[in-house]
Each structure stands twice: as C-alpha cells, then as structure tokens.
Amino acid sequence: xxxxxxxxxxxxxxxxxxxxxxxxxxxxxxxxxxxxxxxxxxxxxxxxxxxxxxxxxxxxxxxxxxxxxxxxxxxxxxxxxxxxxxxxxxxxxxxxxxxxxxxxxxxxxxxxxxxxxxxxxxxxxxxxxxxxxxxxxxxxxxxxxxxxxxxxxxxxxxxxxxxxxxxxxxxxxxxxxxxxxxxxxxxxxxxxxxxxxxxxxxxxxxxxxxxxxxxxxxxxxxxxxxxxxxxxxxxxxxxxxxxxxxxxxxxxxxxxxxxxxxxxxxxxxxxxxxxxxxxxxxxxxxxxxxxxxxxxxxxxxxxxxxxxxxxxxxxxxxxxxxxxxxxxxxxxxxxxxxxxxxxxxxxxxxxxxxxxxxxxxxxxxxxxxxxxxxxxxxxxxxxxxxxxxxxxxxxxxxxxxxxxxxxxxxxx
Amino acid sequence: xxxxxxxxxxxxxxxxxxxxxxxxxxxxxxxxxxxxxxxxxxxxxxxxxxxxxxxxxxxxxxxxxxxxxxxxxxxxxxxxxxxxxxxxxxxxxxxxxxxxxxxxxxxxxxxxxxxxxxxxxxxxxxxxxxxxxxxxxxxxxxxx
Numbered sequence: 001x002x003x004x005x006x007x008x009x010x011x012x013x014x015x016x017x018x019x020x021x022x023x024x025x026x027x028x029x030x031x032x033x034x035x036x037x038x039x040x041x042x043x044x045x046x047x048x049x050x051x052x053x054x055x056x057x058x059x060x061x062x063x064x065x066x067x068x069x070x071x072x073x074x075x076x077x078x079x080x081x082x083x084x085x086x087x088x089x090x091x092x093x094x095x096x097x098x099x100x101x102x103x104x105x106x107x108x109x110x111x112x113x114x115x116x117x118x119x120x121x122x123x124x125x126x127x128x129x130x131x132x133x134x135x136x137x138x139x140x141x142x143x144x145x146x147x148x149x150x151x152x153x154x155x156x157x158x159x160x161x162x163x164x165x166x167x168x169x170x171x172x173x174x175x176x177x178x179x180x181x182x183x184x185x186x187x188x189x190x191x192x193x194x195x196x197x198x199x200x201x202x203x204x205x206x207x208x209x210x211x212x213x214x215x216x217x218x219x220x221x222x223x224x225x226x227x228x229x230x231x232x233x234x235x236x237x238x239x240x241x242x243x244x245x246x247x248x249x250x251x252x253x254x255x256x257x258x259x260x261x262x263x264x265x266x267x268x269x270x271x272x273x274x275x276x277x278x279x280x281x282x283x284x285x286x287x288x289x290x291x292x293x294x295x296x297x298x299x300x301x302x303x304x305x306x307x308x309x310x311x312x313x314x315x316x317x318x319x320x321x322x323x324x325x326x327x328x329x330x331x332x333x334x335x336x337x338x339x340x341x342x343x344x345x346x347x348x349x350x351x352x353x354x355x356x357x358x359x360x361x362x363x364x365x366x367x368x369x370x371x372x373x374x375x376x377x378x379x380x381x382x383x384x385x386x387x388x389x390x391x392x393x394x395x396x397x398x399x400x401x402x403x404x405x406x407x408x409x410x411x412x
Numbered sequence: 413x414x415x416x417x418x419x420x421x422x423x424x425x426x427x428x429x430x431x432x433x434x435x436x437x438x439x440x441x442x443x444x445x446x447x448x449x450x451x452x453x454x455x456x457x458x459x460x461x462x463x464x465x466x467x468x469x470x471x472x473x474x475x476x477x478x479x480x481x482x483x484x485x486x487x488x489x490x491x492x493x494x495x496x497x498x499x500x501x502x503x504x505x506x507x508x509x510x511x512x513x514x515x516x517x518x519x520x521x522x523x524x525x526x527x528x529x530x531x532x533x534x535x536x537x538x539x540x541x542x543x544x545x546x547x548x549x550x551x552x553x554x555x556x
Binding site for chain 1 (some may be wrong): 419421422423424425426427454455456479480481482483484485486487488490492497498500501502510511512513528530549
C-alpha cells in the first residue's frame with residue numbers, strides 16, 4: 001500500500017480499529033400508505049438489530065437523516081425518544097443524496113472519538129404516501145437557487161439534464177448509453193425481493209418512454225418511494241460475538257464541486273469533484289478501481305453513474321457509456337453495478353440501499369431465491385470481497401463514498 | 413405595452429443583496445457583479461466568492477453562448493401545466509460568467525423557443541421580459 005498523505009494516514013489509523021457494519025435491515029419498498037415515517041424507522045431498526053444479534057439497549061449511538069414528512073429540526077433525538085433510547089451520541093445528517101455514506105462516516109468518527117461503541121444508522125420515510133405540501137416545496141426548491149434558477153422553471157430532473165446534455169455533447173454519447181444503465185439495473189431489480197419495479201426493460205423501451213426533461217425519458221429517472229433501511233456500525237472487537245460476519249469500512253472519501261448547477265465550471269470539474277470521493281476512499285483502502293468486485297453507485301438518473309464510474313477511475317472520461325453498453329455493469333460482467341436495481345428500479349432512499357446491498361454482497365447473502373413469496377432471485381456476485389458505494393447530494397454537488405471489504409484493513 | 417395574462421410562474425426570492433440587480437433589470441439595464449479586481453462573477457452576492465472581497469457592478473452586453481440546455485416537458489409546479497415545453501439553458505456571457513435563463517422565441521418573452529431550434533454553442537442575446545409591474549425577468553433569444 002502506498003504510504004499516502006498525512007490525512008489518508010489518519011483515516012487509515014481510524015479504520016484500522018476494525019470499524020465495521022455488523023447488521024443491516026431493509027423494509028418493503030414502494031407505496032406503504034399504512035405506516036408512518038417513525039413507524040418505518042422503528043420497524044427497520046428491529047430488523048437490523050436482529051440481523052446483528054443485538055438488542056436496542058446494546059446501541060449507544062444513533063445517526064439519522066431527515067424527513068420530508070415529519071417536520072423536526074432534531075430528527076435523531078426525536079427518533080431516539082420515539083424508540084425509547086438514551087443514546088450517548090446522536091447526530092442528524094442532511095446532505096441530500098450524500099447522506100447515507102456520511103452517516104457511516106459520522107458513526108466511525110464517533111466510535112473513534114470514544115463517544116459511542118455501537119451506532120445505529122437509520123433512514124426512512126413515507127415520502128411517497130405522506131409528504132406534506134411544505135415537504136414537497138422543500139424538495140422542489142432544495143436543488144435550485146431561489147432567485148437565479150427556480151424562477152426559470154428549472155426542475156431537479158432538468159438540472160441533471162443540463163449537465164447530462166453537455167456531457168453527451170462533449171463525448172458524443174448516444175441516448176442508448178443512458179438507456180443501457182436502466183436496462184441493466186432492471187435485470188438486477190427483477191431479482192431483488194423488495195424492488196418496486198420488477199419487470200425487465202429494454203434499451204428501446206426506455207427510449208420510447210415519455211420525455212420528462214432532455215435527455216431524460218420517464219424511465220431514466222429515479223423513483224419516489226416509501227420505505228426504510230438501517231445499518232449498525234461498531235468495531236470488530238464488539239462484532240466478534242454478533243450473529244453476522246462483519247463487513248469492514250476500509251475507505252472513506254468526500255468530494256464537492258458546486259451547489260447550484262449554474263455554478264458547475266465544466267463536465268470535467270464535476271467529474272473530478274465527485275470522483276475525488278471515490279478516488280480518496282480507494283486510496284485510504286489502498287486499492288484501485290481494478291480491484292473492485294461490485295459497485296453500488298448512486299443513480300438518481302441514468303446519467304449519474306456514468307460520470308461517477310469515470311470519476312472513480314473505473315473508466316476513462318467519456319468511456320462509461322460504451323462500457324455499460326458492452327455489458328460490463330451486468331451481473332456476470334466486469335464490475336456488476338447496482339445489483340439491487342438502484343434508485344431507478346428498487347427504491348429511492350438516498351444511498352441507504354446501496355450500502356445495505358454492498359454489505360449483503362460482501363457477506364455472500366445477495367441471493368433472494370429463498371424469498372419465494374417475493375419472487376426473489378439470485379443477484380449475488382460470486383465471491384465478492386471488495387465494494388465501492390457512494391451517494392451524491394444536489395445535482396452531483398456533494399459526494400461521499402465508502403470502500404467496504406469482507407476483510408479487515410491490512411493495517412488492522 | 414401589450415396586454416398580457418397575469419404571470420403565475422414563480423418570481424425570484426430576493427434578499428437585500430439582490431435589490432440592485434433586479435432594480436436595474438426593471439429599467440432594462442443588465443448589470444453583473446464583479447470583485448475588487450474587476451473580475452465579474454455570477455450569481456450576485458454582497459461579498460465576492462473565494463475572497464469575500466468588496467464587490468461592485470458593471471454593465472454587461474447581454475451577449476452570450478449556450479453552454480448547455482435541457483428541454484423541460486414537465487415544469488416544477490402547476491403553473492406550468494398546459495404550457496409548451498420550456499428550454500432552460502446555461503448561458504456563457506461574453507464577459508465570462510455563466511448564468512441560467514430560459515430561451516424564448518423573441519423579445520415578447522414566453523413562450524419558449526422551438527426545441528428544434530436550439531443547439532449547444534448557439535449565440536444568444538438577452539431580452540427583458542416585464543412579467544409583472546415589479547419584476548423584469550432576463551430571458552435569452554437567438555442572436556442576429
């Protein structure tokens with residue numbers, strides 16, 4: 001492993017404590033109109049605790065996100081109260097789609113600082129069924145500048161569209177490349193027990209769906225869903241007596257390029273800004289993109305994973321479209337991507353499900369064939385040992401990435 | 413001035429530091445902010461991005477080039493229902509900064525330019541669209 005910069009060495013020092021994910025949980029996803037936001041969070045907490053072989057009293061830290069339905073400025077402690085916890089560490093993270101990996105980082109920092117030993121990271125919401133009008137407004141306004149973008153009728157989809165269309169122009173990317181991301185992930189979602197969309201779609205079907213904002217058709221866009229997911233972060237020493245084999249966090253990284261899309265300097269600068277998160281996470285882990293077995297890449301739109309694959313160094317600039325069209329992102333391909341279907345086919349809960357799926361992959365538990373009541377199938381990447389996962393908030397504005405490994409960091 | 417239907421699209425959220433820009437637009441003058449070295453930037457702020465230096469305003473030509481665009485077939489709110497698609501674009505101004513606007517057919521403002529008439533790299537010029545008695549929106553239309 002290359003020696004690395006002082007800050008990379010510091011990150012390695014922390015992760016060498018064997019900081020790991022000891023349990024995961026996910027609820028059904030989709031339209032769940034009979035359960036409220038906190039109810040979903042409590043339900044998935046029970047699932048994750050059971051997965052780890054823990055009880056609620058074993059958890060001394062809680063990291064949550066935010067809700068579009070339950071208006072609280074103290075989300076983590078409101079949930080702690082709801083569940084009857086007295087955590088010694090609590091934080092609510094709110095950086096849009098980058099939130100989930102940042103929750104894991106927050107948990108790691110708390111454990112390293114001795115503030116907590118076992119941290120519940122949980123996010124969920126009934127965004128689809130229960131959203132309030134103020135929540136809807138907040139969601140619509142979140143991405144755009146109130147004076148210099150929103151009054152021009154910009155949508156979030158169109159904001160991504162601006163960047164995607166410039167990317168396609170600069171690199172001569174065909175519309176088929178975007179559609180291939182969706183088609184690939186639809187094959188994976190068909191196997192994932194709780195994916196909202198289970199039908200397999202073709203490149204042609206994606207391109208025939210109605211336009212929303214160029215270059216995106218309806219099927220290029222992510223879902224709006226109800227549901228929850230959770231993961232429990234602790235140390236290898238604590239995880240030793242738990243039920244499941246721990247999955248180690250061996251790399252962490254963040255990258256920022258702009259907040260408002262009109263402030264993005266260029267396609268290259270956006271690629272570099274979000275790419276920094278993944279490149280740095282891999283540097284901390286002491287690996288390269290070629291070492292990865294599986295990639296759970298944030299996919300708010302079909303274009304989103306393309307520029308991330310390039311930023312992370314899986315492909316060269318402008319090459320990800322052809323790479324996906326060649327089938328490299330499929331199960332059985334060079335680097336299977338979004339093996340759960342992602343935000344486009346499974347559900348939208350930021351990057352929570354990307355982390356949960358990566359953990360299941362590295363434990364060898366991504367075969368849902370036994371879940372016959374959900375018509376599950378096998379989406380396991382055989383022998384997967386190393387995964388990258390990321391989330392991006394805003395319009396590729398802020399990115400956080402994790403490298404997860406079935407083995408402890410080499411320095412541990 | 414021709415009779416226009418009431419404008420129902422969102423109006424800009426204004427902070428105190430935005431007043432000078434929108435007051436100038438109302439007078440059909442287009443100004444952009446610059447830092448203490450005279451380098452223009454976008455969007456308007458009281459302190460210059462990167463240095464937090466003092467800022468001032470400079471006249472801008474309103475000439476620009478389409479950096480990218482996205483044709484919106486669905487607007488962000490009910491106010492857009494039934495409208496033809498609108499084209500949101502990022503415009504590289506001749507002076508350097510890049511700003512967002514929509515592309516319109518002519519100086520009358522809305523409705524939008526025909527999506528088939530837009531290309532990345534096309535030259536555009538700013539037009540003033542008096543959408544209400546108080547607010548003038550900057551729009552761009554094909555140059556020449």
